[in-house]
Amino acid sequence: MSLLDDYAQICGNDVIAHLQQLAAPFHGARVVHVNSTRVGGGVAEILTKMIPLMQELGIDASWEVITGESQFYECTKGMHNTLQGNQIHLSDKLLGVYERTNAENAESLRESLTEADFVFIHDPQPAALLQHFPNRKGKWIWRCHIDASHPYRPVWKYLRKFIVPYDASIFSLAAFAHELPHPIYLIPPSIDPLSDKNIELEPGAVRQVYEKYRLDPERPLILQVSRFDRFKDPIGVIEAYQLAKKYLPSLQLVLAGGEATDDPEGGVVLGEVQEAAYGDPDIHILLLPSDAHLEINALQRAADITLQKSIREGFGLTVTEAMWKGKPVIGGDVGGIRLQVINHHTGFLASTPEGAALRIRYLLYQPEKIREMGEKARVFVRDNFLITRHLREYLALMVALLYESQDRIELSCSSLNQEIHDL
Numbered sequence: 334m335s336l337l338d339d340y341a342q343i344c345g346n347d348v349i350a351h352l353q354q355l356a357a358p359f360h361g362a363r364v365v366h367v368n369s370t371r372v373g374g375g376v377a378e379i380l381t382k383m384i385p386l387m388q389e390l391g392i393d394a395s396w397e398v399i400t401g402e403s404q405f406y407e408c409t410k411g412m413h414n415t416l417q418g419n420q421i422h423l424s425d426k427l428l429g430v431y432e433r434t435n436a437e438n439a440e441s442l443r444e445s446l447t448e449a450d451f452v453f454i455h456d457p458q459p460a461a462l463l464q465h466f467p468n469r470k471g472k473w474i475w476r477c478h479i480d481a482s483h484p485y486r487p488v489w490k491y492l493r494k495f496i497v498p499y500d501a502s503i504f505s506l507a508a509f510a511h512e513l514p515h516p517i518y519l520i521p522p523s524i525d526p527l528s529d530k531n532i533e534l535e536p537g538a539v540r541q542v543y544e545k546y547r548l549d550p551e552r553p554l555i556l557q558v559s560r561f562d563r564f565k566d567p568i569g570v571i572e573a574y575q576l577a578k579k580y581l582p583s584l585q586l587v588l589a590g591g592e593a594t595d596d597p598e599g600g601v602v603l604g605e606v607q608e609a610a611y612g613d614p615d616i617h618i619l620l621l622p623s624d625a626h627l628e629i630n631a632l633q634r635a636a637d638i639t640l641q642k643s644i645r646e647g648f649g650l651t652v653t654e655a656m657w658k659g660k661p662v663i664g665g666d667v668g669g670i671r672l673q674v675i676n677h678h679t680g681f682l683a684s685t686p687e688g689a690a691l692r693i694r695y696l697l698y699q700p701e702k703i704r705e706m707g708e709k710a711r712v713f714v715r716d717n718f719l720i721t722r723h724l725r726e727y728l729a730l731m732v733a734l735l736y737e738s739q740d741r742i743e744l745s746c747s748s749l750n751q752e753i754h755d756l
Contacts, residue, residue, distance in 0.1 A: 439465035656710035
């Protein structure tokens with residue numbers, strides 16, 4: 334059975350037929366995705382399955398990862414934080430490291446990127462690559478996964494000069510987008526229902542995580558899965574748990590996260606979380622390896638309620654993952670979480686620890702509401718946030734960029750193939 338046949342069993346044959354129709358004219362086209370890490374974080378998780386799915390559709394797709402020294406990642410983490418609203422000064426020295434690292438990576442990637450028909454550049458880390466390819470063949474697209482709705486203006490102004498020359502930009506929500514002199518597309522991220530993190534599990538796999546981490550299956554369990562990042566507000570999750578535990582003494586909390594190679598702050602935040610949880614045996618802080626997908630899957634299935642109490646969030650794939658498993662989510666009232674958590678239907682939005690604690694108590698006192706919300710959540714993800722929808726919109730974008738100057742697009746294979754040949 335092919336990969337597409339596996340997806341058809343979940344999404345339906347019509348969805349796969351539509352993908353095949355859109356992809357047929359791009360048979361053999363070279364499409365390259367570029368980001369800054371192969372493990373850790375939502376971008377890497379998406380590309381891990383997006384690339385083979387493109388290949389299955391006959392596209393010559395590949396994935397490149399830029400590399401840099403510690404100061405480069407210090408700079409790009411600062412960029413990430415400033416795009417999400419923090420007012421952080423980035424020194425000329427750090428910005429010089431950023432530009433120099435992009436220049437060095439441009440040389441190592443020159444052969445791959447110069448002849449590509451489409452290049453997708455993900456987030457700020459490799460955004461400056463484009464200036465080093467004046468004789469590029471194809472279309473270049475900058476893909477922003479960050480909540481950039483209220484960026485620190487000096488840093489956005491600096492980055493914007495690298496983004497302006499792109500052929501198009503993609504943001505996850507309209508609220509995140511900024512005025513640019515090229516087409517802007519809105520494409521939310523997605524999860525892969527066939528990945529280890531999202532496949533169905535035998536009950537024994539869930540029992541194993543209970544045993545491994547000394548969790549009590551007879552007591553209510555709340556869970557947040559995310560990087561140890563201040564924007565994910567793990568301290569706020571602990572505060573919400575502590576408030577709810579006053580009324581639910583048997584409550585357990587798991588904070589499960591991993592590390593990403595492009596995030597130098599993770600260890601510091603982890604230390605802060607461990608300090609806040611000190612002395613409470615019912616708070617379980619798990620630092621998991623980047624390939625612990627089956628364990629995360631089992632933890633999400635074990636939880637009664639999942640939290641994602643972010644104070645800034647580009648999208649929040651852990652929200653999607655939990656909803657796919659039929660779990661209601663209590664999420665921060667920010668960014669892409671609002672796209673997924675339909676208040677009072679697929680979960681609850683909360684802006685404070687007190688609000689999150691109130692919703693935890695409400696749901697745990699009404700288990701039938703947990704089941705009802707969980708069922709709605711799974712259907713909502715199936716219809717809106719699976720990788721097949723994500724890929725369909727990427728393919729539609731590619732078609733649009735080929736015909737950007739025309740009022741009418743004829744979706745015939747011969748005409749599209751000619752356009753690709755002419756790139």
